[in-house]
Structures are given as structure tokens and as C-alpha cells.
Amino acid sequence: MSVERLRVLRELADRGTVAAVAAALSMTPSAVSQQLKALAREAGVPLLEPDGRRVRLTDAGRALVVRADEVLAAVERAAAEMASYRGSARGQVRVALFPSGAALLLPHVLTELAASGVEVVARDEDVPPSEVPRLLADYDVVLTHRDERSPSVGGARVSSRVLMREPIDVVVGPGHRFARNATVMPAELADETWISVRGGFPVDDVLRSIATVTGVQPRIAQRLNDFTVIEALVADGYGIALMPHYAVRHPDLLMLRLTGVRAARLYDLATRPHAEKRPAVAAVLAAFQTAARKVTDESD
Structure with missing residues (x-):
């Protein structure tokens, strides 16, 4: 069933008339009626019945409104949660690292993110760069390494950035x-x-x-x-x-x-294209950059 049609049904239960629903949702009364009829076809039972010059909910209609409340509440909670992800860096980020790179950088990364709300779940994966696309099926970020003369692992489905030499x-x-x-x-x-x-x-x-x-x-x-x-x-x-x-x-x-x-050797950070638009992933990438600067500055 259409979530938007469930919303129209709930508005009718709350406001009582098609005209009021139309005004609240910036629709025409005809459009509201069409949405309600389409929802009844999806439900397979009548949802409305005549009540003088108006309409009212049938028993099935009232039962569906209860479910519509649950569905719409879940959608609103999901939207709110996604908004929080867009607005702040939080959540779990799965990271694969080759062992020597993990030993060098991971402690700095975890320290950098300690109070950020971002949880890094790290696993060691000692595979050649050619295996990075396979790893990205299970990880959000992959730290890999390659000879500095070798080509980047980046491509149509892999975004890669050089972290350090x-x-x-x-x-x-x-x-x-x-x-x-x-x-x-x-x-x-x-x-x-x-x-x-x-x-x-x-x-x-x-x-x-x-x-x-x-x-x-x-x-x-x-x-x-x-x-x-x-x-x-x-x-x-x-x-x-x-x-x-x-x-x-x-x-x-x-x-x-x-x-x-x-x-x-070059250290590369690989992700799916546009993964950095997720704030938690962007925070992890930034933490790796900070870690790399600390390591190279300390060695100078």
C-alpha cells in the first residue's frame, strides 16, 4: 500500500471531510477522492461509506487508520534518524586494513574518533590491491597499499584517495x-x-x-x-x-x-563512490588523514 495514500486516509480520520484534507495537504478535493479510491483498491475492501453529503470510514477503514498510524510513525522515525546522520557524524563504519597499516594508524584513528559518536569496526585484511572491490562489498572503508608506480585501484565503482607515502x-x-x-x-x-x-x-x-x-x-x-x-x-x-x-x-x-x-609504497583509502557524503564515513576518512600526518610528522 502507498504510504502517501495512508497519510491521506489518516488525514480524513483526523479532519472529517475531503475538503479539509485537501486544504491541509494542498490538494484538490478530486485528487483526495482519487487517492482514497486507489487505496481501497489496494486494500481490497471498502474504506468509506456515504454519510449524508459526506463520507465516513467503514470498520475496515478505521482498522486501517490504526495501522496507518503505525506505518507513518515508523516512516517519521526513520526520517528523523536519517536527518541526524546527515547533520552529525555518528553510527558504525566498517573498516578493512592491511596489518602493518593497522598497527601504524588505527590507534590514532580510534583516539581521534573516541568522543565523536562514530564506531569503527575494524578487521585486518591482507590482500593485494586487486581485491579491494571485493572487500567493499563488506566494508565501508578499505585501507590498502601499493607500489608507488602501480595504478590506483579507483574506478567506476571504487573511489580511491592517496593517504600517505x-x-x-x-x-x-x-x-x-x-x-x-x-x-x-x-x-x-x-x-x-x-x-x-x-x-x-x-x-x-x-x-x-x-x-x-x-x-x-x-x-x-x-x-x-x-x-x-x-x-x-x-x-x-x-x-x-x-x-x-x-x-x-x-x-x-x-x-x-x-x-x-x-x-x-602508497597508502590508499578506498570507498564506494560518494560514500564520503555519509558524515560518519567522512569522519573516519578525516581521522585517517590526521593519523597519517601525525605519523609522518613524528618521523621527520
Whole structure:
């Protein structure tokens, strides 16, 4: 049944005449009568009966008015709730993040939003950028990462914005021959044993760039996506690694700037197009921007 026709019926119950309903709703009396007749057809029973020169509600009509009150009250509550969402940032926002990005930024984001009325429900999702459209079926915001030479994940159904840039460094243990170096060139790495990540991630993209420059395929001993494990193996001398600058936590490791190739990853925030028009989502995006500024400012 039409909500607007239920509204006309309720107005008739309240005001008593078709003319009064027409005046209240800025309609003609003929239009009001047509709406009531259409509602009766939808209901499948007579809703009105003659009462002298007027009409009155039948028993079925009065019963339907009670239900109309319930329906219209629910619609009005929904409209009020939506108005509150438009006017202020509140509600739940589902966020997917890759693990090292979550460790770096999520605490700042949650602190920023602590008193805002926005609830962030975060999950770690360690997938290549190509999987972002799939993630957006379940999440409002996806934090992803890519090699800085790779194209954006944005498209017809994905809106993407660059959040920050993070250098990717060569990481060595304290006993390594490069331990006293500040920088290293690709040619110097040709004979090294690597602890790397699975294919499709920015660190692996940089390692392939090194291979292109040197003409030597890297000798990869292990492929692991947990940077904590990678750090432990490098610290114990099982190889060297490429790691994002802000992800290095092990106190014994040394970071060397890689020169001669572009070595960095970009953090992207992905949403459905126009998702930022929802105030809660806009607040989460802004919180990520603030978090990224804090992280990069602290490292300068």
C-alpha cells in the first residue's frame, strides 16, 4: 500500500471531510477522492461509506487508520534518524586494513574518533590491491597499499584517495657487511639471500625492480607476510629484507635507504563512490588523514 495514500486516509480520520484534507495537504478535493479510491483498491475492501453529503470510514477503514498510524510513525522515525546522520557524524563504519597499516594508524584513528559518536569496526585484511572491490562489498572503508608506480585501484565503482607515502628500506642484521652503511645500491644486493613477502604486494614489487636493474633474479629463502617474523629471521642472520620504513620495530635491525630504484609504497583509502557524503564515513576518512600526518610528522 502507498504510504502517501495512508497519510491521506489518516488525514480524513483526523479532519472529517475531503475538503479539509485537501486544504491541509494542498490538494484538490478530486485528487483526495482519487487517492482514497486507489487505496481501497489496494486494500481490497471498502474504506468509506456515504454519510449524508459526506463520507465516513467503514470498520475496515478505521482498522486501517490504526495501522496507518503505525506505518507513518515508523516512516517519521526513520526520517528523523536519517536527518541526524546527515547533520552529525555518528553510527558504525566498517573498516578493512592491511596489518602493518593497522598497527601504524588505527590507534590514532580510534583516539581521534573516541568522543565523536562514530564506531569503527575494524578487521585486518591482507590482500593485494586487486581485491579491494571485493572487500567493499563488506566494508565501508578499505585501507590498502601499493607500489608507488602501480595504478590506483579507483574506478567506476571504487573511489580511491592517496593517504600517505612510506619509503621501503633494506633491512639487515647487526652482523651484516652493510651494517655500517646508510644507503645501498641494487648492484650491491645481487648476491644476497632475501626474506620476502608473497607476490602482489609492494615489497615484492620493489624486489622485482631490483632484479630488473641488476639482471639477477633474487635468491628468496622465505616468503612470509608477517613482518614480525621477517624481522626475527633477519636479526638472526637468515637473510636480508625489504621492509616499509614505519613497520620496522626490532631494536637490533638497521635500515638502509635503497638508491637507484623507486622504493616506496602508497597508502590508499578506498570507498564506494560518494560514500564520503555519509558524515560518519567522512569522519573516519578525516581521522585517517590526521593519523597519517601525525605519523609522518613524528618521523621527520
